[in-house]
Amino acid sequence: MYQIGEFSKICQVSVKTLRYYDKVGLLRPSEVDRFTGYRYYDRAQLEKMLLIQKLKRYGFSLDEIQPLLSCDNDAFYQELCRQREKLQWRLMELETVFQELTLHLRKLERTGDIMDIPNGYEIQLTETRPMAVFSCRERMGVDEFGKYFGTLYERVAKEGLTPGGVVGAMYHGEEFNHDSSDIELFVSVEESDRAEKVMEARQCAMTVHRGGYSTLNEAYAALVSWIEENGYEWDGAPFDIYKQGAWHNRKPEDWETEVYFPVRKRESAAS
Amino acid sequence: MYQIGEFSKICQVSVKTLRYYDKVGLLRPSEVDRFTGYRYYDRAQLEKMLLIQKLKRYGFSLDEIQPLLSCDNDAFYQELCRQREKLQWRLMELETVFQELTLHLRKLERTGDIMDIPNGYEIQLTETRPMAVFSCRERMGVDEFGKYFGTLYERVAKEGLTPGGVVGAMYHGEEFNHDSSDIELFVSVEESDRAEKVMEARQCAMTVHRGGYSTLNEAYAALVSWIEENGYEWDGAPFDIYKQGAWHNRKPEDWETEVYFPVRKRESAAS
DNA sequence: TCTTGACTCTCCCCTCGGGGCAGGGCTTAT
DNA sequence: ATAAGCCCTGCCCCGAGGGGAGAGTCAAGA
Numbered sequence: 203m204y205q206i207g208e209f210s211k212i213c214q215v216s217v218k219t220l221r222y223y224d225k226v227g228l229l230r231p232s233e234v235d236r237f238t239g240y241r242y243y244d245r246a247q248l249e250k251m252l253l254i255q256k257l258k259r260y261g262f263s264l265d266e267i268q269p270l271l272s273c274d275n276d277a278f279y280q281e282l283c284r285q286r287e288k289l290q291w292r293l294m295e296l297e298t299v300f301q302e303l304t305l306h307l308r309k310l311e312r313t314g315d316i317m318d319i320p321n322g323y324e325i326q327l328t329e330t331r332p333m334a335v336f337s338c339r340e341r342m343g344v345d346e347f348g349k350y351f352g353t354l355y356e357r358v359a360k361e362g363l364t365p366g367g368v369v370g371a372m373y374h375g376e377e378f379n380h381d382s383s384d385i386e387l388f389v390s391v392e393e394s395d396r397a398e399k400v401m402e403a404r405q406c407a408m409t410v411h412r413g414g415y416s417t418l419n420e421a422y423a424a425l426v427s428w429i430e431e432n433g434y435e436w437d438g439a440p441f442d443i444y445k446q447g448a449w450h451n452r453k454p455e456d457w458e459t460e461v462y463f464p465v466r467k468r469e470s471a472a473s
Numbered sequence: 474m475y476q477i478g479e480f481s482k483i484c485q486v487s488v489k490t491l492r493y494y495d496k497v498g499l500l501r502p503s504e505v506d507r508f509t510g511y512r513y514y515d516r517a518q519l520e521k522m523l524l525i526q527k528l529k530r531y532g533f534s535l536d537e538i539q540p541l542l543s544c545d546n547d548a549f550y551q552e553l554c555r556q557r558e559k560l561q562w563r564l565m566e567l568e569t570v571f572q573e574l575t576l577h578l579r580k581l582e583r584t585g586d587i588m589d590i591p592n593g594y595e596i597q598l599t600e601t602r603p604m605a606v607f608s609c610r611e612r613m614g615v616d617e618f619g620k621y622f623g624t625l626y627e628r629v630a631k632e633g634l635t636p637g638g639v640v641g642a643m644y645h646g647e648e649f650n651h652d653s654s655d656i657e658l659f660v661s662v663e664e665s666d667r668a669e670k671v672m673e674a675r676q677c678a679m680t681v682h683r684g685g686y687s688t689l690n691e692a693y694a695a696l697v698s699w700i701e702e703n704g705y706e707w708d709g710a711p712f713d714i715y716k717q718g719a720w721h722n723r724k725p726e727d728w729e730t731e732v733y734f735p736v737r738k739r740e741s742a743a744s
Numbered sequence: 745t746c747t748t749g750a751c752t753c754t755c756c757c758c759t760c761g762g763g764g765c766a767g768g769g770c771t772t773a774t
Numbered sequence: 775a776t777a778a779g780c781c782c783t784g785c786c787c788c789g790a791g792g793g794g795a796g797a798g799t800c801a802a803g804a
Contacts, residue, residue: 207647207780211711212697214690216650221782222762238770239782245701248694253588259687260574264761278587282578289571296567300560303531307553316549317524376478376751379487381792416530419485423519426483430516440482478751488752493791509799510753535790647780652763746804753798759791769782774775 203233209243213251228268229254260285261292298414298454323409323424330404330462333368334397336361339386344415347371348448350387358389363397366390372441386439404438406462410445414454418442421461429465438464474504480514484522499539500525531556532563569685569725594680594695601675601733604639605668607632610657615686618642619719621658629660634668637661643712657710675709677733681716685725689713692732700736709735 210217223229224241229250231241250271257267262285270281306318338354351369358365368390375384391397407429411421422440429436446458481488494500495512500521502512521542528538533556541552577589609625622640629636639661646655662668678700682692693711700707717729 205780208707211644211647211649212690212693214649214651214693216762217648217781218762218764226761240770241781245698248697249588249590252590252691252694255690256577256589256688259570260577261570275581275585275587279578279581282574282581286571286574286578289567289574293564293567293571296560296564299530299532300557300564303553303557303560306527306531307550307557310546310550310553314546316546317520318527319520319523373482376482377488378482378485379792380485417527419483419526420523422483422485423523426519427516436479476751487791489791489793492753497790506799511799512752650763748803749801751798751800753796755795756793758793760789763787764785765787766785767783769780771780772778774777 203242203244206231206241206243209247212248213255215251215255223254223264226264228264228271261289301455302417319420319423323411323421325407325409325425325428327465328406328408330401330406332403333388333390333401334366334392334394334399335368335388335390335401336363336398337386337388339374339384341382342385343381344383344385345381347387351389354387354389358391361396364392366392368443369447370441370443372439374439404462404464405466407434407465408460408462411459411461412455413457415457415459418459418461421459425461425463429463433468434465435468436463437466440464474513474515477502477512477514480518483519484526486522486526494525494535497535499535499542532560572726573688590691590694594682594692596678596680596696596699598736599677599679601672601677603674604661604672605637605665605670606639606659606661606672607634607669608657608659610645610655612653613656614652615654615656616652618658622660625658625660629662632667635663637663639714640718641712641714643710645710675733675735676737678705678736679731679733682730682732683726684728686728686730689730689732692730696732696734700734704739705736706739707734708737711735 204212206217206220210220220229220241220243224231229247232244232247233242234240235242253271254267257270258264260282262270266281270278273281309315309318336354336358338350338357340350342350355365366389368388370388372386372388373383374386377383388401394400407425409421409425411418425440426436440461440463443460443462444457445460446456448454448457451457475483477488477491481491491500491512491514495502500518503515503518504513505511506513524542525538528541529535531553533541537552541549544552580586580589607625607629609621609628611621613621626636637660639659641659643657643659644654645657648654659672665671678696680692680696682689696711697707711732711734714731714733715728716731717727719725719728722728
């Protein structure tokens with residue numbers, strides 16, 4: 203039986219943490235003195251603690267660890283596999299960011315430009331054509347696109363239609379929120395008569411964004427600036443079309459996205 | 474001039490975030506209506522926001538970003554370089570954890586053992602020899618070892634003494650705390666007469682831990698169990714000696730650490 | 745002109761994994 | 775008796791916002 207301080211030292215965990223784990227029910231002492239409230243731990247707790255620490259290093263949250271401690275081997279194995287995939291995902295993301303930062307630095311050395319905004323955005327005014335699509339409009343987070351696109355493709359397949367190769371997302375509503383925005387995903391279909399809806403022709407300012415989606419906001423900014431400078435007015439929900447995306451090519455730096463802002467000529471000269 | 478909702482959409486940042494940045498002074502709107510409190514943003518804010526987002530992706534905290542926005546190019550460059558190193562460090566750590574998890578899974582497949590505790594710890598009872606050392610006892614975090622060892626080596630060099638090749642840390646006090654424990658670092662020196670102090674001979678339970686320091690607690694646990702099972706009693710501050718460490722070899726899986734627990738034979742048979 | 749709906753404001757409480765401190769109780773050695 | 779080390783509970787704090795209540799504001803339609 204160890205007092206909390208000794209136990210803290212054995213496991214290399216702070217006393218506060220031990221008390222916290224007791225409070226949330228993750229690791230209860232083997233015995234608590236009824237009168238003094240002193241906590242006493244023994245070797246069973248020690249093993250459990252080692253496992254908890256290990257799982258925490260693997261990136262599980264305390265809430266996730268709790269059920270893991272009392273599930274059978276198979277479930278445990280499944281969860282570990284899932285976590286491994288998550289870690290791999292995070293690893294790739296971190297590598298991408300590292301790559302970005304490295305390029306930014308290199309550019310900073312050459313040009314002395316702090317911003318590293320790719321000013322090479324070529325903005326064109328285009329008239330989109332009407333497009334027959336299947337779509338799905340939901341309140342969703344931007345990380346859930348994959349899931350929703352999956353069901354969308356299933357619906358197209360169930361109707362026996364042919365995907366036309368245009369894939370995109372339209373951002374409805376005014377406000378943006380990373381985890382929950384009003385977003386409409388769409389996939390074009392060849393059979394225009396059997397489509398779910400037809401996206402109308404619009405005059406748009408458009409540009410092509412190359413690279414991962416985390417820097418899409420720069421394309422947005424370039425478009426908005428262009429619109430203002432050229433006497434147009436923002437008129438309707440913007441949308442992206444994914445020309446080269448995650449399903450074509452693994453490397454984010456090779457992705458290509460067309461960004462469209464519907465516009466109309468401004469009437470009054472004054473802002 | 475954009476309202477907060479429009480601006481949110483342009484930058485792909487939630488309204489809540491914009492209000493928060495205003496509150497903490499990171500990004501103030503270009504104008505605030507004195508009567509209604511409405512916030513209005515324009516293109517200058519837009520550029521600044523893009524930079525903020527970028528720096529956030531690079532892993533800077535908001536507190537770190539604030540000064541970065543108004544410093545000169547050189548300082549900015551320095552900070553970016555520093556951040557790049559930090560990212561690289563995090564990347565390596567994440568890779569190590571990923572590796573650990575992979576090995577754990579493989580072992581789980583083979584043995585069905587959930588814990589993945591290396592039960593191969595061979596515990597020996599040894600008598601340490603007196604050792605002439607230079608030491609430095611401070612309240613420090615375990616991530617600051619490098620810094621303190623640096624100054625310790627400097628002191629040894631300034632005295633014109635020869636480091637004897639033994640490097641270690643002793644954990645004083647009862648409680649462990651990752652960021653602030655009472656720790657004594659020591660380096661042995663050849664010239665025993667001119668040493669700062671001499672560590673006395675002790676009877677110890679010892680084992681060798683192979684791998685990164687994040688799993689050191691498993692060696693601790695093994696030692697504590699052994700001590701209890703073999704009728705000994707824990708008697709004094711434990712210490713580690715780093716045989717193969719970060720300065721010998723880059724890969725954490727090749728590190729070797731000796732872990733010592735001073736012990737004495739228990740007198741009473743009962744616990 | 746009034747209403748309605750969309751947009752905005754401030755204010756307060758919540759997150760996760762604990763850290764820090766105040767105020768007090770228990771045990772043991774001096 | 776007292777002092778030193780332990781330990782307890784309870785309260786507020788962190789970062790980077792999210793959620794919602796309750797109220798004010800703006801523009802367009804009836």
